[in-house]
Amino acid sequence: MGSGTSTRHHSAFQNAERTFKAAALIQRWYRRYVARLEMRRRCTWSIFQSIEYAGQQDQVKLHDFFSYLMDHFIPSSHNEREFLTRMFTEDRFTQDPEMEKCSDYESIEVPDSYTGPRLSFPLLPDHATALIEAFRLKQQLHARYVLNLLYETKKHLVQLPNINRVSTCYSEEITVCGDLHGQLDDLIFIFYKNGLPSPERSYVFNGDFVDRGKDSVEILMILFAFMLVYPKEFHLNRGNHEDHMVNLRYGFTKEVMNKYKIHGKEILRTLQDVFCWLPLATLIDEKVLILHGGVSDITDLELLDKIERNKIVSTMRCKTRQKSEKQMEEKGKANRKSSAQEPIPWFLPQSRSLPSSPLRLSSYKAHKTNRSSSIPCGGCLDGRELSRQVRSSVELELERCRQQAGLLVTGQKEEASRSASEADSEAGELQKPTQEEWRQVVDILWSDPMAQEGCKANTIRGGGCYFGPDVTQQLLQKYNLQFLIRSHECKPEGYEFCHNRKVLTIFSASNYYEVGSNRGAYVKLGPALTPHIVQYQANKVTNTLTMRQRISRVEESALRALREKLFAHSSDLLSEFKKHDADKVGLITLSDWAAAVESVLHLGLPWRMLRSQLVNSSADNMLEYKSWLKNLAKEQLSHENIQSSLLETLYRNRSNLETIFRIIDSDHSGFISLDEFRQTWKLLSSHMNIDITDDCICDLARSIDFNKDGHIDINEFLEAFRLVEKSCLEGDTSECPQATNAKDSGCNSPAFSVSAHCNSASWVQTILLPQPPE
Amino acid sequence: MADEKDREEIIVAEFHKKIKEAFEVFDHESNNTVDVREIGTIIRSLGCCPTEGELHDLIAEVEEEEPTGYIRFEKFLPVMTEILLERRYRPIPEDVLLRAFEVLDSAKRGFLTKDELIKYMTEEDRVSLCRLGW
Numbered sequence: 001m002g003s004g005t006s007t008r009h010h011s012a013f014q015n016a017e018r019t020f021k022a023a024a025l026i027q028r029w030y031r032r033y034v035a036r037l038e039m040r041r042r043c044t045w046s047i048f049q050s051i052e053y054a055g056q057q058d059q060v061k062l063h064d065f066f067s068y069l070m071d072h073f074i075p076s077s078h079n080e081r082e083f084l085t086r087m088f089t090e091d092r093f094t095q096d097p098e099m100e101k102c103s104d105y106e107s108i109e110v111p112d113s114y115t116g117p118r119l120s121f122p123l124l125p126d127h128a129t130a131l132i133e134a135f136r137l138k139q140q141l142h143a144r145y146v147l148n149l150l151y152e153t154k155k156h157l158v159q160l161p162n163i164n165r166v167s168t169c170y171s172e173e174i175t176v177c178g179d180l181h182g183q184l185d186d187l188i189f190i191f192y193k194n195g196l197p198s199p200e201r202s203y204v205f206n207g208d209f210v211d212r213g214k215d216s217v218e219i220l221m222i223l224f225a226f227m228l229v230y231p232k233e234f235h236l237n238r239g240n241h242e243d244h245m246v247n248l249r250y251g252f253t254k255e256v257m258n259k260y261k262i263h264g265k266e267i268l269r270t271l272q273d274v275f276c277w278l279p280l281a282t283l284i285d286e287k288v289l290i291l292h293g294g295v296s297d298i299t300d301l302e303l304l305d306k307i308e309r310n311k312i313v314s315t316m317r318c319k320t321r322q323k324s325e326k327q328m329e330e331k332g333k334a335n336r337k338s339s340a341q342e343p344i345p346w347f348l349p350q351s352r353s354l355p356s357s358p359l360r361l362s363s364y365k366a367h368k369t370n371r372s373s374s375i376p377c378g379g380c381l382d383g384r385e386l387s388r389q390v391r392s393s394v395e396l397e398l399e400r401c402r403q404q405a406g407l408l409v410t411g412q413k414e415e416a417s418r419s420a421s422e423a424d425s426e427a428g429e430l431q432k433p434t435q436e437e438w439r440q441v442v443d444i445l446w447s448d449p450m451a452q453e454g455c456k457a458n459t460i461r462g463g464g465c466y467f468g469p470d471v472t473q474q475l476l477q478k479y480n481l482q483f484l485i486r487s488h489e490c491k492p493e494g495y496e497f498c499h500n501r502k503v504l505t506i507f508s509a510s511n512y513y514e515v516g517s518n519r520g521a522y523v524k525l526g527p528a529l530t531p532h533i534v535q536y537q538a539n540k541v542t543n544t545l546t547m548r549q550r551i552s553r554v555e556e557s558a559l560r561a562l563r564e565k566l567f568a569h570s571s572d573l574l575s576e577f578k579k580h581d582a583d584k585v586g587l588i589t590l591s592d593w594a595a596a597v598e599s600v601l602h603l604g605l606p607w608r609m610l611r612s613q614l615v616n617s618s619a620d621n622m623l624e625y626k627s628w629l630k631n632l633a634k635e636q637l638s639h640e641n642i643q644s645s646l647l648e649t650l651y652r653n654r655s656n657l658e659t660i661f662r663i664i665d666s667d668h669s670g671f672i673s674l675d676e677f678r679q680t681w682k683l684l685s686s687h688m689n690i691d692i693t694d695d696c697i698c699d700l701a702r703s704i705d706f707n708k709d710g711h712i713d714i715n716e717f718l719e720a721f722r723l724v725e726k727s728c729l730e731g732d733t734s735e736c737p738q739a740t741n742a743k744d745s746g747c748n749s750p751a752f753s754v755s756a757h758c759n760s761a762s763w764v765q766t767i768l769l770p771q772p773p774e
Numbered sequence: 775m776a777d778e779k780d781r782e783e784i785i786v787a788e789f790h791k792k793i794k795e796a797f798e799v800f801d802h803e804s805n806n807t808v809d810v811r812e813i814g815t816i817i818r819s820l821g822c823c824p825t826e827g828e829l830h831d832l833i834a835e836v837e838e839e840e841p842t843g844y845i846r847f848e849k850f851l852p853v854m855t856e857i858l859l860e861r862r863y864r865p866i867p868e869d870v871l872l873r874a875f876e877v878l879d880s881a882k883r884g885f886l887t888k889d890e891l892i893k894y895m896t897e898e899d900r901v902s903l904c905r906l907g908w
Contacts, residue, residue, distance in 0.1 A: 022877035023894040028825050029866050030895070035818030042799045451803035591788050606795040609819075 041551050043609050045492060047558040048513040050603040051565065053460045104266065105147035119145040119225075121152055128225040129196065135218040136188060143263035146221065150270045153224040156231060157277035162309045163301065164235050164282040166202065168525070174202040176290055177522045178487030178494075178506040179239065182213025182252070185538040186510055186520050187222065193536065194522065197226045197234050204282050206487045206506065207239020207292035207445070211250035213509065217259060224274075238278035239292040239487070240445040240463075244268065245314040276310040280444055287482040288529055294447030294486050294503075295475050296465040297455040304440055311433040315442050315463065448489055449503050469499040476502060482529060494521025494535045510537045514557040516550035559613055565601060566614070567632045572600045577625040587622040590615065671711040789858045790851065796820055797847055806847040810837065813845055817854065822863035832857075 110118070116139040117130045131141070141149075168174060175194055180187055197203050205223055210216035226234045240246060247253045247268075256271075257264040281291040281304070433441075446464025450456075453468040472484060484503045489496075490512045496505045510520030521535045545553070566573065576599060578584075580592035588596070593615065594607035615623060796816050800808040808816065813836070814829050824832065836849045857863065866874075878894055879886055886894075 018877055019894075022874035023897070024825065025866060025871065025874040026878075027895055028823055029871055031814065031826075032818040032823045032865060035815040038815050039796070039799065039819035046799070451805070591791065594791070606799055608792050608795050609799070 037548060037551055039609065040555055041492075043606055044551070044555045044558040045517075046605055047562050047603075047610075048517065049490070050605060051561055052513075105144050105151065108142075108144035108147070108263065110142050110144050114142055115139070116141055117145070118142075119149060121148065121228075123149075123152070123225055123228045125198075125229050128222065128229050131218075131222050131225050132188060132191065135184060135215070135222070140259060141218075141221055143260050143267065146217070146260070146267055147263065147270060149221060149224055149228075150267070150274055152228055154270070154274050154277055156228055157274065157279070158310075160277075160279050161305065162280045162307065163305055164237075164279045165286070166204070166235060166282055166284050168202075168285055168527075168529070172200050174204065174284060174525045175522055176204045176206060176485055176506060176525065178206050178508040178520075179208035179490070179512075180205070180213070180219055181208055181241070181509045181512065182210055182216035182219060182255070183509045183512075183538070184213070184215035184218050186508055186536075187219055189520075189536055189538040190508065190522055193534065194524070197230050199230065199233055202233040202235070204235045204237065204284075204290055206282075206290055206485065207237045207278075208241045208487060209236075209239070210252040211241045211247060212512075213251075214255065216252045216255055220271075235282050236278055237282055237290060237292055238275065238280055238445065240315060242275040242278055243314045243316070244272045244275070245316040272313060273310075276313045278309075280304060280309055280441060284525065285529065286480070288485060288525065289479075289481050289483075290485040291444050292486060293443070293445045293464055293488045294449055294467055295471060295484070296443040296447055296467055297471050297474070298440070299443055299475060300440060301479055303437070304444070307433065307437045307440070309441070312438060312441050315438075315445055446488075449486075449498050449505075451498070469502070472499045472502050485523065485531075490518055491521075492518045494519040495523065495533050504531060506533075511539050514554045515539055516545065517554045555613075559610075562605075562610070563614065563632060563635060565603075566597070567635070569600050570629050570633065573597065574625070574629060576600050581625070586624055586626055588625055590621050590623055593623050593625070673711055786855060786859070789855050792820065793851055793854045793858075794847070797850065801847075807844040808847075808850075810841070810843055810845050813850070817857075817863075820854070820858065821865065822857060823865040824863040828863060 117127070117134045119127050119131075119141075134141070166174070175190075177190060191197075195201050203226070209219050209223060213219075223234075223236060227236060241250065241252070244253070253268060256268055260267055281289060283289055442463050443465055446461055447458060447467055448461070448464070449472070450466040450468055453470040455465050455467050455471050458464045458466050475481070476483070483501070485506060486503065487506055487508075489505055489507065490509070491505055491507050494507055494510065497503070498505070504523065506521055506523050507518075508520045508522055510518060512518055512520075516537075516539075519535045519537045521533050524532045524534065526532055573596065576596040577588055577593070580588045580596060590608075590611060594611065597607055598605070615628060796819055797806075797808060800812040800816060802808075810833060813833055814824075817824065817829070817832065832853065833845075836845050836853050838844075838846070838849075875886065876882075878890070
């Protein structure tokens with residue numbers, strides 16, 4: 001109670017206080033909302049990255065497996081030997097004699113109806129700009145001009161040193177761009193925003209121009225054209241994706257064959273040559289080193305300067321000169337150095353008898369917490385005793401594989417490696433690089449920086465190293481450099497500094513994982529070489545979405561990919577869940593779910609954070625795991641009801657299988673012979689734990705070969721063919737009669753019915769063979 | 775009695791795993807530390823809704839004696855477990871939130887303009903008034 005005024009003041013004060021409190025409340029709530037969004041964004045990122053790296057690991061694993069077989073396998077017949085040689089040896093075409101004579105492209109006619117750009121050489125700036133414009137209008141460059149451009153590009157590249165030295169005194173500014181991965185929109189945007197290349201405007205593109213995106217060809221054409229037009233100002237570095245082996249898996253090979261049905265083969269063959277002649281690094285003013293991946297503690301720029309870079313056609317495990325040869329060369333160096341440098345292949349039992357091998361593959365997150373002592377890449381195994389152990393366990397494993405593959409063994413490992421190297425020298429005229437040379441290049445193209453000091457094997461990618469700030473410092477000091485620019489890793493903001501701002505990662509493919517997932521960026525080096533970053537996101541759609549919508553879209557995409565992966569491991573998950581369900585109630589706690597999922601998938605993801613998106617909230621925190629797995633399967637299956645566990649195996653090996661088929665089809669003809677198919681399948685089945693008899697394989701091969709001409713058209717096969725297990729139309733897979741088939745010897749040609757839909761996922765069908773063993 | 779203790783242990787173990795997961799998402803150098811500026815995000819993503827003032831107090835609790843700008847997991851874990859066990863900083867129920875908006879919308883229009891919202895959200899006095907125990 002008081003006078004009128006004070007009451008009014010009092011209530012005014014009360015009002016103000018209420019307002020403040022309301023605002024504070026809303027603030028609190030809003031902060032929580034933003035925090036949850038941020039958490040979701042980070043988790044989504046982790047999902048994409050871990051799946052991406054696991055995929056890369058797969059690729060390397062696969063290649064290692066094949067190369068290993070190649071090294072140690074003794075074919076029992078001449079045919080088998082030839083087949084394997086052809087399949088696994090990197091095709092090195094001796095281009096030089098071909099270069100001298102009139103190249104094939106001149107004989108290619110360009111029809112009058114062709115409305116795309118026509119190139120003539122020497123190229124003029126107008127041609128290059130015309131290319132950009134043409135591609136923007138979705139035109140395609142005629143194969144003749146593609147090949148012509150590639151030949152001219154190679155002629156130019158051959159003159160360049162391994163480490164390109166560039167000076168800023170000629171042009172006012174230098175712009176460095178990172179990975180583009182076939183995303184033409186980003187390249188066009190960069191030129192639009194930053195300006196076209198010119199004598200006053202230098203560019204460096206730091207590798208990974210191709211794969212994944214859909215316009216890799218067009219990007220190469222533009223980049224090569226500008227390089228020919230402005231040779232002093234336009235520079236390209238090789239990335240780990242400028243590699244035909246990697247292209248087989250990540251989409252570039254497919255893109256070329258799709259766009260150039262007649263001349264695709266030749267284009268790919270020519271590209272192999274162009275890629276291996278790309279420079280390895282660019283050095284600006286002797287101060288800023290630009291390379292694609294990173295460095296290691298043994299990176300030696302002088303050595304890199306001197307090697308013949310074109311010898312390294314692919315950075316996947318390649319043939320290196322035999323150690324015995326090298327030893328003889330080095331005039332009696334101690335045996336110790338070379339005895340156990342052969343890393344133990346991942347698929348051999350190693351954790352039991354041997355210490356941490358540098359090639360032990362681990363999950364994305366796990367590696368980061370692995371504080372084991374820094375192992376210098378490739379050199380930690382010691383002693384001949386060790387190598388003897390390796391050899392014996394190798395022999396055992398090899399024997400098993402051989403038996404499963406039904407191939408006979410005669411002779412010893414020594415003979416094997418000798419005959420393998422014979423095959424090498426038959427296959428290619430160029431001398432192979434030494435182990436060290438190869439290692440140097442792999443390090444440059446595949447390594448990633450890490451926060452901890454030291455240098456350890458990059459087990460996630462399967463090649464190169466993780467290098468710490470001390471390694472960077474050491475290198476910069478040794479060569480008197482200011483800082484390093486590299487790419488190779490996607491970053492949410494398109495760039496990232498690390499190692500005390502001595503290493504800059506620059507990544508130019510925006511929306512890399514999904515629309516809205518990340519920005520792209522490029523860096524301009526001004527006077528005194530200070531970096532100035534420009535970011536962008538080349539997609540109009542994202543600008544109209546709210547942040548929450550953007551995050552939701554990307555998240556949904558990541559979750560879809562994750563669910564697919566979960567489904568692909570259904571059987572393993574089921575057995576893992578059962579372990580937590582001792583009383584066989586059919587229920588496990590959500591905590592057990594998280595533990596089980598991680599132990600099967602090894603992705604190092606925050607499963608509890610993701611749980612609400614993957615598992616329907618159940619009462620009292622228990623999960624009926626069998627129905628959960630069934631629901632997963634239901635999502636993945638389309639109209640046709642395909643045998644679930646087989647589909648699962650397929651999914652798990654899908655990209656591998658496609659890669660394998662493309663490897664088999666080494667001349668990119670689109671056909672593989674029945675014989676090749678059978679032989680490859682035998683080798684694969686031991687690797688993939690699928691029990692398949694010879695008869696089944698023959699049956700399958702024959703049933704795929706529609707027109708009975710002894711060849712399987714791979715494109716049709718992969719894209720149009722569909723097999724459905726009649727006996728397994730609906731219901732519980734555990735009751736599927738397929739399960740009983742395993743008891744009978746071989747499969748009794750289950751009734752396959754063929755429906756001829758065209759579907760990109762249809763390669764799946766092939767393998768609807770007898771059940772994998774339980 | 776023994777049963778309850780077991781149950782509590784299980785709950786605590788589960789909390790520990792949750793907290794560790796959330797923490798690791800922000801542990802960029804994989805050395806069991808996070809930037810102090812991310813602590814708020816971590817705590818909030820675990821379901822809590824502290825005011826800024828409460829957050830500052832929490833940070834003071836988990837910081838080193840000589841603040842390094844980083845929070846270590848070892849210090850964070852027990853404090854966060856306690857918070858979860860005690861169900862502190864519960865999120866705001868929707869109806870209360872709605873009423874808060876209604877308070878700010880004195881003219882009863884059913885909306886707030888962007889400028890108004892910004893004005894309300896960014897005045898600093900809020901912080902001190904939070905301490906009035908809202």
